[in-house]
Amino acid sequence: MAIKPAYVKKTGRLLMERYPKAFSTDFEHNKDLVDELTNIESKGVRNRIAGYVTHKQGSTVEA
Numbered sequence: 001m002a003i004k005p006a007y008v009k010k011t012g013r014l015l016m017e018r019y020p021k022a023f024s025t026d027f028e029h030n031k032d033l034v035d036e037l038t039n040i041e042s043k044g045v046r047n048r049i050a051g052y053v054t055h056k057q058g059s060t061v062e063a
Contacts, residue, residue: 003045011038012052027054 015037016023022037023030031050040046 003048008048008052012049016053023053023057025054025058030054
C-alpha cells in the first residue's frame with residue numbers, strides 16, 4: 001500500500017508544532033523521536049516522516 005505524501009507532511013508538521021525543540025537535523029535522532037511520539041508501526045512510514053522532519057529542520061537552519 002502506498003504512503004500518501006499528504007499524510008507524511010501533515011504528521012510531520014503536527015509533530016514539529018507540538019515539539020518544536022525536540023527535533024534536529026540528525027535523521028537517526030528524529031527517527032527515534034517519531035517512534036516514541038507516535039503509534040506508527042510501519043518502519044517505512046516512520047522513516048518517511050523522520051526524513052520529512054529532518055529536511056524541514058535543515059531548511060530552517062539555512063534560512
